[in-house]
Amino acid sequence: MPGSKRKICFPITNRAYYGRSQLLIRKLHAHPDLDLKLMLGGSILLDKYSRHIADDIAAGGFDIAASLFNVIEGGNHVAMAKTACLTALEFTNSLYTLEPDVVVICGDRFEQLAIAMAAAYLNITIAHIEGGDVTGSIDESVRHAITKLAHLHFVTNADAERRVLAMGEDPRYVFNTGSLDVELAAHAATTITSERVNGFGVGHAIDMTQPYLMVVQHPVTTERDNREHLETTLRAVASLDMPAIWFWPNPDAGTGEMADRLRHLREIHSALTEKMRFITNVAAEDFVAMLAQASCLVGNSSAGIKEGSFLGTPVVNVGLRQQGRLAAEHVTHVGYDTAAIAAAIRAQLAHGRYAPSHIYYRPDASQAIVDVLASAELYTQKRFFESGQAPHLRQGFGGQASPKPQAP
Numbered sequence: 001m002p003g004s005k006r007k008i009c010f011p012i013t014n015r016a017y018y019g020r021s022q023l024l025i026r027k028l029h030a031h032p033d034l035d036l037k038l039m040l041g042g043s044i045l046l047d048k049y050s051r052h053i054a055d056d057i058a059a060g061g062f063d064i065a066a067s068l069f070n071v072i073e074g075g076n077h078v079a080m081a082k083t084a085c086l087t088a089l090e091f092t093n094s095l096y097t098l099e100p101d102v103v104v105i106c107g108d109r110f111e112q113l114a115i116a117m118a119a120a121y122l123n124i125t126i127a128h129i130e131g132g133d134v135t136g137s138i139d140e141s142v143r144h145a146i147t148k149l150a151h152l153h154f155v156t157n158a159d160a161e162r163r164v165l166a167m168g169e170d171p172r173y174v175f176n177t178g179s180l181d182v183e184l185a186a187h188a189a190t191t192i193t194s195e196r197v198n199g200f201g202v203g204h205a206i207d208m209t210q211p212y213l214m215v216v217q218h219p220v221t222t223e224r225d226n227r228e229h230l231e232t233t234l235r236a237v238a239s240l241d242m243p244a245i246w247f248w249p250n251p252d253a254g255t256g257e258m259a260d261r262l263r264h265l266r267e268i269h270s271a272l273t274e275k276m277r278f279i280t281n282v283a284a285e286d287f288v289a290m291l292a293q294a295s296c297l298v299g300n301s302s303a304g305i306k307e308g309s310f311l312g313t314p315v316v317n318v319g320l321r322q323q324g325r326l327a328a329e330h331v332t333h334v335g336y337d338t339a340a341i342a343a344a345i346r347a348q349l350a351h352g353r354y355a356p357s358h359i360y361y362r363p364d365a366s367q368a369i370v371d372v373l374a375s376a377e378l379y380t381q382k383r384f385f386e387s388g389q390a391p392h393l394r395q396g397f398g399g400q401a402s403p404k405p406q407a408p
Contacts, residue, residue, distance in 0.1 A: 005035040008373060009065070009100035009124075011091065013042030013111045015053055016250070019284025020181040021106060021129075024366035029062055033374050037098055041068040041087065042111045043251045053281070066094040070111065075256030077221070080110055087114035095122055102127050102373060105150065108135070108143035110252075116149045125378040127152040129180065129369070132160030132167075135302075136323025137222045151379060154369050156182075156306075156360050159326050168384035173376070177369055178362025185307040186361065188285040190292035197245070197290065201279035203266070206243050213237060213244040213345070214290060215276075217299035219254025220321045226254035227261045229336045233318055234265060236341035237298060238272040245290060247301075248280045296348045298341070305331060309357040314348035316341060328357035 008028055012018045018025075028036040038057065045054055045067060058064060068090040072082040095103065095118055103119040105112050107130045119126050128150035134140060147153065147167055155161045156179040164174050194208040206212055217233050219226045230249075237244050249258045266273045282290070288307060291297060296314045297304040300321035308315045309328040317333050318341060327333075334344045362368070 005033055006102065006374065007035045007037060007098070007100045009037050009039060009095065009098060009103045011039040011041065011103070011105070011112070011115050012044050012057070013040075013070075013087075013115075014109055014250070015044060015281055017106045017109070017112075018044060018053060018057065019287065020179075020184055022284060023184060023187065024180055024369055025062070026060075027366050027370045028373070031370055031374055034370075036063060037065040037100060038062050039066045039068065039091065039094060039098075040064060041066075041070045041090065042083075042109075043071060045069055046071060046251075056283075065098050068094060071251070075251065075253065075259070077253040080221070080253040084110045084114045087111040088118050091115045092118040092122070095119055095124065100124060101378060102152075104129065104373070105146055106130060108133075108139040108146070110138075110142055113142045113146055116146045120149045123380045125152065125380055126150040127154065127369075127373060129154045130160075131155055132163040133157075133326070134159075134163070134324035136320035136325075137220050139221070139321075140324075151382065152372065152376060154372070157326055165385075168386065170383075170385040175368065175372055176362070178365040179306050179360040180365055180369075181303065181306045182310045182360045183363075183365040184284060185288050185292075185310050186363075188288040190289055190311070192286060192289035192293065196286065198277070200282050200286075201277055203246075203273065203277040204243060204275050206245060206277050208293060211242060211295040211349070212293075213240070213242055214294040214297045215244055215246040215299050216297065216301035216303060217258075217318065218250045218301065218321065219252045219258055220300070220319060221253045223254070223320070225336075227257040229319060230258045230261050231265065232336050232338050233298060233341060234262075234272060236338045236345065237276070239338070239342050240345060242275065242295075244276045245294075246276050246278050248278065296345055298345060306360045309359055310361050312354040312356050314351060314354065316344045316348055326359060328354070328359055330354040330357065 028034055040054055070087045070090045072079045102125045104127045105116045116126055128146050131147040131153045132155045153164050153174045154177045161176045198205050249255045291313055292311045294313055298316045300319050304315035305322055305325050305327050315331045317331050319336055332344045334340050
């Protein structure tokens with residue numbers, strides 16, 4: 001109705017998405033013409049992955065419309081597929097009740113695909129952040145599938161923008177805003193004390209005034225050797241005899257075997273891990289500070305590719321999880337080989353820090369997204385856009401919303 005606020009639903013299902021989206025969430029919450037509703041689900045509600053984060057979100061004064069326990073435990077492919085199915089069921093009910101004008105979907109997580117599917121069938125406009133990127137696993141297929149369901153696209157770089165347009169999306173609704181991750185890195189403090197770091201996790205005490213490595217290695221859902229690949233990286237890191245901060249893998253398929261292997265190596269082969277500190281989760285600002293001070297990041301996290309580019313932190317990217325993602329010169333790619341990983345780390349340590357790259361950075365990325373969400377003409381019926389097509393063939397865009405479905 002005239003004068004009413006536009007209702008924005010923001011599902012948060014993963015610790016990383018909450019961390020990278022904090023600036024955006026705060027600005028959406030503060031906007032006078034927007035009514036932000038958060039929905040919590042996935043690993044964000046599970047203590048072993050995201051301890052206290054849900055409490056921190058609630059303490060921020062945000063309107064939490066629903067907290068949905070939708071995770072099937074198991075850490076394998078069947079559990080991941082069933083979690084996606086349960087996510088679609090749980091979020092469909094809540095989205096139908098909430099009736100938002102826009103659902104904001106981030107990235108390439110399988111549960112975000114399920115939410116996008118539910119929103120599409122409920123005739124709700126979908127805004128997608130980070131479409132068009134290329135990566136080396138099932139995540140890329142998920143990302144592109146969300147793009148085809150989404151109506152508004154906020155991409156992080158020119159290459160991603162080109163790919164989204166190549167998928168038949170209307171240029172009027174594709175916006176190169178830059179990366180929220182990198183915007184946060186530009187605003188966060190880049191120093192952190194030893195006392196604070198050693199208040200997280202277990203293991204070796206880290207002296208933050210001395211050189212150290214960071215390791216973030218997640219499962220690759222299209223591979224069967226995650227356990228062996230993790231051990232390969234661990235033995236390479238151990239061979240350098242340097243302190244290391246090792247972050248626990250995320251809850252994708254394969255995390256169970258990787259976590260078991262980490263525990264086994266830590267308990268049975270303690271000599272390998274005697275200089276390592278194992279951390280499950282920290283606030284995004286603390287993670288950025290650790291990354292900024294690290295001598296090198298090792299593993300397969302997008303944080304090395306994106307935030308690392310802005311911070312100039314040397315990165316050794318292991319394996320195929322980030323294969324094809326746009327990367328600056330600070331990244332060295334290497335396969336699953338202990339000697340090759342160790343050699344690449346040594347070369348990066350010898351090189352030292354890199355000049356900051358702005359391939360993912362645009363100032364005020366979050367504000368650009370807020371401005372579009374507050375003012376864009378919304379639509380739900382999509383058409384495949386072909387360059388040069390006549391305006392009269394673009395029916396279904398420009399605010400012609402389909403009716404909301406009726407309850408069964």
